[in-house]
Amino acid sequence: MSSQVPTHPSLGRPSVFAVVWHLCTWIGWTIVVLSVMRLAPSDLRAMGEPLAMIAAIVVFSELRPIVMTRLAGNPVSISLAFVFAVMYLWGPYPAVLLYAGSIVLSEILQRKPLWKLLFNVGQYICSLGAAWLVLVVAGVSASATSPHIDLSLRDVWWIVASWIVYHLMNLALVAALSEDEGISWWEDFTDEFWFYTVSTLAVLALSPLIAIVAVAYPYSWTMLPLLLLPLLAVQKAAEMSRHQEHLSLHDPLTGLPNRVLLNDRIEQALARSSRMRGFVVVFFLDLDLFKVVNDSLGHHAGDALLVDVAKRLSSAVRSGDTLARFGGDEFVVMCEDVSEDEVTTLATRITQALRQPFTSDDREVTVTASVGVAVADRSSTPHTLLRDADVAMYRAKERGRNKVVAFDAAMHQQANERLQDAVGLRRALEHDELRVAYQPILDLTTGRTIGMEALARWEDPDRGLVPPGLFIPAAEESGLITAIGQWVLDAALADASRWREDRGLDNVWVAVNISSRQLLSPTLVDEVESSLCAAGVPASALQLEITESAVMNDLEPVVDVLSGLRRLGVSLAVDDFGTGYSSLAYLKRLPVTTLKIDRAFIDGLGGADDAFDRPIVDAIIKMAQSLGLDVIAEGVETQEQLDALRALGGRFAQGFLWARPMAAEQAGLWLRSHSYLGRR
Ligand code: C2E
Ligand code: MG
Ligand code: MG
Numbered sequence: 001m002s003s004q005v006p007t008h009p010s011l012g013r014p015s016v017f018a019v020v021w022h023l024c025t026w027i028g029w030t031i032v033v034l035s036v037m038r039l040a041p042s043d044l045r046a047m048g049e050p051l052a053m054i055a056a057i058v059v060f061s062e063l064r065p066i067v068m069t070r071l072a073g074n075p076v077s078i079s080l081a082f083v084f085a086v087m088y089l090w091g092p093y094p095a096v097l098l099y100a101g102s103i104v105l106s107e108i109l110q111r112k113p114l115w116k117l118l119f120n121v122g123q124y125i126c127s128l129g130a131a132w133l134v135l136v137v138a139g140v141s142a143s144a145t146s147p148h149i150d151l152s153l154r155d156v157w158w159i160v161a162s163w164i165v166y167h168l169m170n171l172a173l174v175a176a177l178s179e180d181e182g183i184s185w186w187e188d189f190t191d192e193f194w195f196y197t198v199s200t201l202a203v204l205a206l207s208p209l210i211a212i213v214a215v216a217y218p219y220s221w222t223m224l225p226l227l228l229l230p231l232l233a234v235q236k237a238a239e240m241s242r243h244q245e246h247l248s249l250h251d252p253l254t255g256l257p258n259r260v261l262l263n264d265r266i267e268q269a270l271a272r273s274s275r276m277r278g279f280v281v282v283f284f285l286d287l288d289l290f291k292v293v294n295d296s297l298g299h300h301a302g303d304a305l306l307v308d309v310a311k312r313l314s315s316a317v318r319s320g321d322t323l324a325r326f327g328g329d330e331f332v333v334m335c336e337d338v339s340e341d342e343v344t345t346l347a348t349r350i351t352q353a354l355r356q357p358f359t360s361d362d363r364e365v366t367v368t369a370s371v372g373v374a375v376a377d378r379s380s381t382p383h384t385l386l387r388d389a390d391v392a393m394y395r396a397k398e399r400g401r402n403k404v405v406a407f408d409a410a411m412h413q414q415a416n417e418r419l420q421d422a423v424g425l426r427r428a429l430e431h432d433e434l435r436v437a438y439q440p441i442l443d444l445t446t447g448r449t450i451g452m453e454a455l456a457r458w459e460d461p462d463r464g465l466v467p468p469g470l471f472i473p474a475a476e477e478s479g480l481i482t483a484i485g486q487w488v489l490d491a492a493l494a495d496a497s498r499w500r501e502d503r504g505l506d507n508v509w510v511a512v513n514i515s516s517r518q519l520l521s522p523t524l525v526d527e528v529e530s531s532l533c534a535a536g537v538p539a540s541a542l543q544l545e546i547t548e549s550a551v552m553n554d555l556e557p558v559v560d561v562l563s564g565l566r567r568l569g570v571s572l573a574v575d576d577f578g579t580g581y582s583s584l585a586y587l588k589r590l591p592v593t594t595l596k597i598d599r600a601f602i603d604g605l606g607g608a609d610d611a612f613d614r615p616i617v618d619a620i621i622k623m624a625q626s627l628g629l630d631v632i633a634e635g636v637e638t639q640e641q642l643d644a645l646r647a648l649g650g651r652f653a654q655g656f657l658w659a660r661p662m663a664a665e666q667a668g669l670w671l672r673s674h675s676y677l678g679r680r
Contacts, residue, residue, distance in 0.1 A: 053214070053222070055098060079102050083099045103121050107121075133165075195241070248260070278336070280375075283389065343375065370396035370402065429487065433459050435457040438667035440659050444652065451508060454510050508675060510543070544565060562592070573592065576634070578601055606641050621648055
């Protein structure tokens with residue numbers, strides 16, 4: 001009888017818990033004592049071998065306790081069938097003694113605390129007593145001296161009724177205890193009610209058969225062990241369903257609870273939290289640059305690393321906390337009853353756990369995590385709590401990774417704005433509120449403009465001109481980026497076509513940024529081709545800019561799409577080069593034509609950071625040259641930067657030094673005065 005009465009810190013307080021505990025334990029044990037007194041050794045002898053066989057089976061089944069349900073405190077044991085059989089045959093006293101004895105044995109084997117042991121005996125004996133009362137009322141009763149085996153049909157119904165009473169009584173007693181514990185037993189109960197009821201009834205259904213076989217004719221009791229088989233089958237099925245349930249609630253790689261279980265745990269914690277002083281706190285962890293590890297060391301090593309991280313984190317959290325794997329490299333720690341001061345301590349413990357480097361394939365790998373923290377309030381739900389922690393985690397990433405950031409309402413505001421943006425953006429597309437601004441790209445050797453980078457702008461009637469940094473993320477999140485990207489492409493090609501009609505401008509090209517989402521679309525090549533056709537310009541009039549991170553996420557499909565675009569004749573630039581997960585190996589595999597050195601490196605040229613930035617820019621230019629790629633320097637703002645760039649052999653550039661992004665008409669005027677033959 002593996003019983004799991006929820007632990008309670010003090011039995012002393014006058015609560016439902018204490019009242020139920022005392023009543024149940026006292027009544028139960030009184031029945032046990034009464035049974036000892038009423039059962040004479042001669043009675044036992046009269047019951048003889050059948051009883052001995054049943055007792056042996058009960059002891060056998062208790063040696064390996066079985067928990068067939070998750071429901072707190074409500075396990076179903078196969079010995080129950082034999083106990084009931086004894087009750088039909090010889091009345092309550094031997095049944096009570098056998099049952100109490102087997103529970104004590106089982107509880108001792110499981111090292112249950114004394115108060116639990118006492119209560120569990122009380123609980124099951126009270127339930128058995130209630131079942132017996134049903135049989136007495138119905139007149140289906142036996143005594144120690146006259147085994148009762150000739151069951152009429154009416155008796156069978158009463159026997160079934162006694163099972164139901166036993167079952168309900170058992171549930172009620174445990175529920176009374178759990179309720180006081182703050183455990184939402186009702187959910188547990190409704191969750192598992194049918195499974196629990198069916199398991200209990202399946203076990204009890206064999207009890208009349210056991211009774212009949214036990215005393216049918218001399219030595220028929222030797223066949224009793226055969227009846228164990230169907231019970232063991234029921235038990236096996238229950239165990240398998242347990243296992244299945246475990247699988248559906250845990251992450252197979254790390255064995256940690258998954259999202260579903262985490263949600264459930266947070267919900268329960270929130271329900272309990274009103275009775276506690278402390279808060280429910282959620283820590284949302286995302287490993288920094290895990291993709292790099294995965295890509296450079298391989299998925300196998302990545303998986304092993306995740307398992308190690310899970311182990312480290314498990315040892316960092318307290319025993320009552322929930323550590324779950326939320327997704328790929330995301331983990332969530334949920335803590336209950338946390339004081340304000342403890343939040344920081346817990347966050348430090350979590351990040352400290354990852355401080356020591358990990359070993360992967362004999363190599364040391366350093367892993368850091370960005371952590372978002374959200375503290376529950378009265379209105380929190382698992383969904384809002386996780387969402388807030390996630391928003392804070394993103395903020396930690398934005399602030400440079402390896403940081404812990406607590407969620408505050410302003411972030412919510414911003415997250416909301418992003419959502420609003422998504423709504424607004426849809427409207428922007430419908431109401432033609434998007435614009436394209438153009439920034440000239442120059443050939444430094446001639447000083448002439450050879451191309452224009454198309455940069456999206458949103459002319460919001462309420463907010464004025466919104467820069468892309470504010471709406472592209474929302475567009476990417478909502479998926480609207482595909483439509484926006486397509487719109488920018490068409491607009492830029494239409495402008496290019498107009499410009500190219502002018503004499504001397506027939507080689508001018510436009511550079512259009514495309515997001516990773518577009519790049520992963522299998523129809524991109526066809527769409528670009530039809531856009532070129534619609535605008536009536538050759539593919540050489542277009543350069544597409546992709547960002548490094550977009551490329552690195554998933555190389556294989558991207559290489560296919562890029563090759564398709566190259567076959568069209570479109571040139572391809574890696575934007576913001578040097579800020580992403582730059583790897584020379586990738587560059588070799590990507591069919592790109594151009595590198596755009598990120599502004600961050602140009603910034604320091606000829607200035608305070610010259611010693612740092614110059615070698616980097618130098619290396620990028622040399623590398624690009626040897627790979628046969630063009631290099632465009634982004635964000636040139638000063639003459640010093642330009643001089644340094646020239647000295648390093650940089651040929652193409654764009655930046656505020658020449659022009660800020662401008663409207664299409666101005667861009668046309670600019671081209672006429674600053675350009676002649678294009679680059680190709
Ligand atoms: P980007 O593609 O790297 O574009 C260059 C950005 O740097 C532009 O910002 C430009 O205004 C700015 N910039 C150029 N020269 C200078 C300079 O000398 N100093 C400084 N401080 N800044 C300079 P913008 O227009 O705000 O665009 C930001 C980013 O938004 C772009 O970075 C690009 O990644 C993204 N973006 C813009 N339009 C689109 C689009 O149509 N689709 C997609 N997917 N992304 C876009
Ligand atoms: Mg760009
Ligand atoms: Mg850039």
